[in-house]
Amino acid sequence: MQHSPSPLRRRLATSIFTGLLAALVVTGCDDGGQKEGNVVQESRSAAGYLSEARKEIAKGDVRSALIQAKNALKIDPDNVDVRLFIGNTYLDAGDAWNAEREFLRARDLNAPIEAWLTPLSRTWISLGKGEMVLNELTLPANATDHQKALLLVQQGRAHNALNRRADARSAFDEALKLSSDLPGAYIGLCRLAVGTNDLDGAKALLAKAVALAPDTADVVSLSGDIAMAQGQATEAETAYRQLTKLMPGNPVPEISLVRALILGSKIEEAEELTKKLHNLLPDLPLVSHLRALVAYMKQDYDTADKLTSKLLSNDPNNDSALLVAGAAKYALEEYEQAAKFIGGYLADNPHEERARRLYGATLYQLGKGGQAVTVLEPLAENAQDDAKILALIGAAALQAQNMEVGRIYMEKVAAIRPDDASTQAQLGSIKINLGRSEEGIENLQRAVELDPSLDTAVFTLFATLLKERKFEDAHALAQRIQNEKPKDAVGFSMQGIVHIAEGKVPDARDTFAKSLEIDPGAVDAAKNLANLELAANNLDAARDHLQQGVEHNPKNSELMMMLAKLEAQAENTDASRKWIRQAAEANPSAIEPKLSLARIQLQDNNPVKAIGIAHPILRQHPEHAGLLKVVAQAQLLAREFDNAADTLRRLVKVDPNNAHNHYLLATAYLNSKDRSRLITSLKKVVELTPMHRNSRLLLARLHIEDALFADARALYDPMKPKEGVDPELLELEAMSTLAQGKATDTISLLQTNLPQIKQPTLNLTRLLSSALWQSDRKQEAQKTLSDWLQANENDSDTRIIYATRAMDMGNKPTAIKEYRAIIEKQPTNWVVRNNLAWLLYETGELSAARTEVDMAQRHALNQPTVADTAGVIYLANNDLPNALKALRQAVQLEPAKASYRLHLAQALIKKGDGEEAKEHLQRALSSKEPFAERADAEALLKSIEE
Secondary structure, three states: OOOOOOOHHHHHHHHHHHHHHHHHHHOOOOOOOOOOOOOOOOOHHHHHHHHHHHHHHHOOOHHHHHHHHHHHHHHOOOOHHHHHHHHHHHHHOOOHHHHHHHHHHHHHOOOOHHHHHHHHHHHHHHOOOHHHHHHHOOOOOOOOHHHHHHHHHHHHHHHHHOOOHHHHHHHHHHHHHHOOOOHHHHHHHHHHHHHOOOHHHHHHHHHHHHHHOOOOHHHHHHHHHHHHHOOOHHHHHHHHHHHHHHOOOOOHHHHHHHHHHHHOOOHHHHHHHHHHHHHHOOOOHHHHHHHHHHHHHOOOHHHHHHHHHHHHHHOOOOHHHHHHHHHHHHHOOOHHHHHHHHHHHHHHOOOOHHHHHHHHHHHHHOOOHHHHHHHHHHHHOOOOOOHHHHHHHHHHHHHOOOHHHHHHHHHHHHHHOOOOHHHHHHHHHHHHHOOOHHHHHHHHHHHHHHOOOOHHHHHHHHHHHHHOOOHHHHHHHHHHHHHHOOOOOHHHHHHHHHHHHHOOHHHHHHHHHHHHHHOOOOHHHHHHHHHHHHHOOOHHHHHHHHHHHHHHOOOOHHHHHHHHHHHHHOOOHHHHHHHHHHHHHHOOOOHHHHHHHHHHHHHOOOHHHHHHHHHHHHHHOOOOHHHHHHHHHHHHHOOOHHHHHHHHHHHHHHOOOOHHHHHHHHHHHHHOOOHHHHHHHHHHHHHHOOOOHHHHHHHHHHHHHOOOHHHHHHHHHHHOOOOOOOHHHHHHHHHHHHHOOOHHHHHHHHHHHHHHOOOOOHHHHHHHHHHHHHOOOHHHHHHHHHHHHHHOOOOHHHHHHHHHHHHHOOOHHHHHHHHHHHHHHOOOOHHHHHHHHHHHHHOOOHHHHHHHHHHHHHHHOOOHHHHHHHHHHHHHOOOHHHHHHHHHHHHHHOOOOHHHHHHHHHHHHHHOOHHHHHHHHHHHHOOOOOOOOHHHHHHHHHHHHO
């Protein structure tokens, strides 16, 4: 008896949290009202139990207190004091659902207004029923001003919960006009002030509340909240620790305490507390958020990423989760995802500076410099002394090819850092690119003065002179370097390069030789001499120059990559790979060695290592097709399909006419189940490479699923061989025929062609069986599967189909036998165990049924269908307590399921609780879902009513 799972568990977790929030504002501050009335004279025993309950609460033992109080109710069900005590205890413990029932009962028993008005109102607000506070709570005509004021306070809270701030303020003000000694009104106004960041006003209002109700939960909670808003971690921590003592058994104060600990950088303590909270409330989103934040601050970015991903799958607009998710993705260098999350957060929080900085940096890493400038420029006005943000804006502008804007910002950075050589060099390069050569030269000269070892400044100037064919000036610069550094080969190497540019090869050889005399490890000389030898096809001489260069420069990646190419040209693969590895280690920022090494890691099936190698380089070169492709291939191999899709979308923009790139993108969409994009990508592959087999096959399959049978045939028909049978194409044709409801034609097609296939595939076998089944040739359908299973006994998926069909045919012994065979190979398959349990129940094997359903429950993790099956079987075994427990769980997990309520009603009747059974039957019969047992429910309800 397999049922579909329900999303109710997640909704219940959210409701529990709303109940927990109520406890923050309920305990200890009832505006002068009383928690328990004194209108009913209790029996001696009831009073004794209540007294014991109060003692247990004083010790912080909520469970024992509730047991004692419920014992009192058994003696005196209409005892108002007990009802109010239980309601407040539930509410203080965060269980607003049960609290509501008790407060309503106390109200109906004519408890004093002051006793139930405040807690019931707050209970409704916590459950999201603020409108009920506004519309359903009324006072008698003779109500006192104090009672009217109490109601106004609660109406103000309801308005605030419904985001009606003006109405809330008006209600609180009116309450104070009627009764000026209401701490709840001041607290409400204080919360409004905190919401508008009026912290001074909030503190003044809090002082008034403190004067009226010191050391109560509301006041202490507000003290902590205001301290948090002011960034006062120690004060907030102190307040929340006090709150935990005022509210024993309620985890909400501990949640607030975690926030304070994080603010105070007490991460280890915060982590321990979040573990405790997670064990108590594993499904509570806020606890998961705090765990993610703690993980991020501990630099455990993978954990932070996983936790926020789960949060956002349930609540895509959770601002707090979006920001942490974006930061984690940024730290993990998954910039597309980071931009998505941070951008979502920034849309709702446009003035959040941290998010704006991070979003701009993310866009820059994605190569979207123009967008980064737009995002970051609003920060510049208030960051004139912040070199980091100004440099980031400048770099983003340069990335967007907006050289003038880049120059403006780099000028500002240079003004802040006038003695920073790299800034001067970068500014000089920008000015040269803008055609302001003289100014650029000045900046470059300044850079060299600040740091003579800064080669970028010298070489940028030198390259500019060569580019403009100012050979005399280039010679002069080279001579100047020779004069300034006579023992340094660089000046001679520069002069040799000028000779090459002039076409004077003999002079170039002589000059490079002079460089090597001065410095046998002169890199430029070795490279240029090697290139001259390679041009002459003299591999040995070129190798000698390069190896000599590496001997003197064991960290020079360019020389190593030249050797790698030389060895590849000489067909020496092992030597080539060795040089690639050395080059990648020698220069981590170079593209070529890292790209080659990443490809080696892919060949060796190490995708994570390949990503780790290529991703940092990709950040600096976001449109490099080779890097994009190798990263995407590694992400696919590592099953990071969303990230792969992000990378491949960038790749097809850079290289749009490469069919293989589009096929890789289709592969990512297939694995991430992005169906519409998958179809688009496959069509693009077929457009670029019309007979791409895999794309045509998959696209045809998708068309069949969409009932586009002619489009599918247009794809697979042209691929049919002139002779013989192609199993994959036969499968597509059979799928299409069967999907059109032509079961007989499908049988004929398969029975005609299968004999020509040496070994029919699983899919063809299942298609034939399905066609036979749909043609009501069920015995033949089952035999087809049975024959397959005899040859493929480990195919549990097909065995499940076979067993389920046997059950549908009423062949329970066969179904039971097959289910047991499946369980031997898949002992944790709760679906099969649940079905087997139901079959055993139907055949009267109650003990065996119980064994199977117990195992199903162990593996199912709160599946309502298993709970229902268990309840029915427990009831049949005369285990009423466990039956009730299981059936209540099923109803709680999926309250709309009518059959679950019928089964629970049957158990309740057996218990003798006809009233609750009646309630469940009425709910079941009011359901609009198809209900096979409706007649049974109607008969059972009628028997109760009679």
